[in-house]
Amino acid sequence: MVALSAVHYVYIIMTIVIIVTLMLKKEIVLPCIVGTFLIGLFYSHNLLKSIQIMYNSVVTSATELLGIIVVISLVVAMSRSLSDIGADELMMRPVRKVIKGKKMAYFVVGIVMLIVSWFIWPSPAVALVGALLLPAAIEVGLPAIWAAVAMNLFGNGMGLSSDFFIQGAPSITGKAAGISTLSVMKASVPLWATMAIVTVAVSYVMMVRELKKNNISESCENIETPEEIAATQETKITTGGIFIAIVTPLAFVIDVVLMLKYKIVGGDATALVGGTAIIIMSVVSVMHNTLSESLEKITNNIKEGFIFGIKIFAPVIVIAAFFFMGSQDIAKQVLGPGATGLLSDIGIYLSSIIPMSRVPIAFMQAIIGGITGLDGSGFSGLPLVGALAQTFSTAADVNKDVLAALGQIATVWVGGGTIIPWGVIPVAAICNVKPTELARKNLIPVLSGLLATVIVAILIM
Template structure:
């Protein structure tokens, strides 16, 4: 039995304040700073120690985000190097023949993102797909925000929530639910995954089309900018370095995909391979393309890439510092060994407070999955939703595999993430859009999708 203490109510109150601030379309850094200080003060009972908690929270968040900051910086550096010698245009030219309008661009970009995500997970997939295919999609008439929505919904939402190839998510859920293998959860999740996917992608497509019509001037300006860049590329003289750079990109990343599959590299290992490859390509292009000036040129590329990454992530480190207090492992690193997972505690308390029957249990599982995802990690809540599925199935005799799959989908779609700004930074960074705006675009399709998926789950339970 979980008993909520003062620290839980303070934390939960600040979560509400932050969500309200987001709803008002205002930045959330200051509320997060206040929240960390309040939680630190309640935890330590000491004002100056709460200031230390604030700093420790930023260090913990920065450590968690360092891998993403680095890979985005290195991919941006590679993109700039390839752009200077014309290699990016040579790679994009064949794909442009497929994306002939905004409608095709949305679905092609989305499905390519889904397929790549299933094999290497979304963050490295974003780095690969966004740098090459996003400009083509925009030139075809899709808005920059629409391209970001497509990559985010299909990758961090649809691809990661099913995770049918790598099987990381269903394996965690299944183990916590008492299954020997991930197969029962994967089988049970498919109709729910399909429902969630159809609802969210179709609604997102409809909203993106409306936004394109509503913001014709802005979208046309973006399209013309990419078109102008494309015209310059068409008229430029391509050298042997241009072709070598393009070939190097294709060959090395195909080798990466082979290695990812052969050695089952996942998560951070996959991101490390992608990031390291990007730096190798940047180095080779700099050496071949600029000769004696390559030493200074590669420094400029790396500097520009990391400046871009830090500019995007600076506010997210503060926001992440607050929400990492909700996860037990990071909360202990910030507050000390006595800390518990505040979000997990809130989820368990909610499940204990509501009378049990099939309908409320399904919605509780969905809500708890979403709550655990607020820390920006779609996987941190999976042990909890798996355990709750086993508990609920014993209490009211419902299918625990389906219940676990429902919690998994909610946790990953929220925290993986699609509707919280600190969970969608990779896509926002590659697309160059505000993560708060992207979260707002995703919010209605994802929430409707979760509700419809929960209703479908009730009939299956």
């Protein structure tokens, strides 16, 4: 049995403080800074060292998030260059014929996000779907916040929690539980379907009610900068613009084909998307300006893209610095080689004090999965919930496959990026909405889905 230290209790208390602050609709950067300092102080027992830990945690957090910051910034920079020549408008015309209204836009964005996430992972899918479908969805009146919700729930939730094609999640869970990947996938189908249907249904009802009331919060709307306003002005369509409007989606389709053919996933897939964005932006700048003008134009687009990226991610880097220390790998980098995974320790401790019967086991498996997902990683808690499924199934004679699948779904839906602000940042950034607001929109649907999924798990395991 894992014994909790003062550091663990500081982590738990500060996490509760942060969650309460979120519920009060306040910013959480300061509580995260205080939490990081206290963890450093209680771990090192040295004031000087704790101050250094605060800085090192932010640097480590920025390093972990750098890849997604760069790809979002590059896609935004590419979008700026497309707007300059009116290619973005041309690209959206065919899509508008399919997306007839707000409600349809919600499902089109979500389903496309789900399919792309299954094959190439949610991170690169965010950039692709955001670049190609988001403008059309907003054009028909779907608020950016609800487009972000659709991308989150269908991609980071439904897509990543099932992982039917790449099979990374069920493979990790299965190995830890001592069962095959196929066993986890089969057991997850009814649970995944329950989670998906309930979550999307609740979210859709909430969206329809809000749209009827026409009470979209100002914080959820796209706040246009002077540069963005200028980019939306009437632009003369040229032959080159038509060419770029055809080549841009074709280039990303080729990316998807290459990802499928050569099994390029995760960070490598994100890199392919980012590199494609750089090429398109460069080609547009050279084609539609003189050589001298293109040197300045591409620089300005890059600046605008990265200003946007840093503006969105700056507070999240500080927030993530606190929660990343719940992961053992990050904790070792920040606190020292003797550090353990705070979230894993807390999960193991909880598992050792619960009664061994079907109902509490199911709820505790889901709760522990959610706790281990608080670091914002959808996969870091999978070995733990897999191991717990093996332990619980032996102690209480319940279906190990179902229990493992339940833990996987809970872990990924929380940690994969749906209800914690530091986990939804890629979608929030591409949709230009506040991560905290997006997490709030997702919270009730996801918790409703998790409750329904636990009940189904109790009935079938």
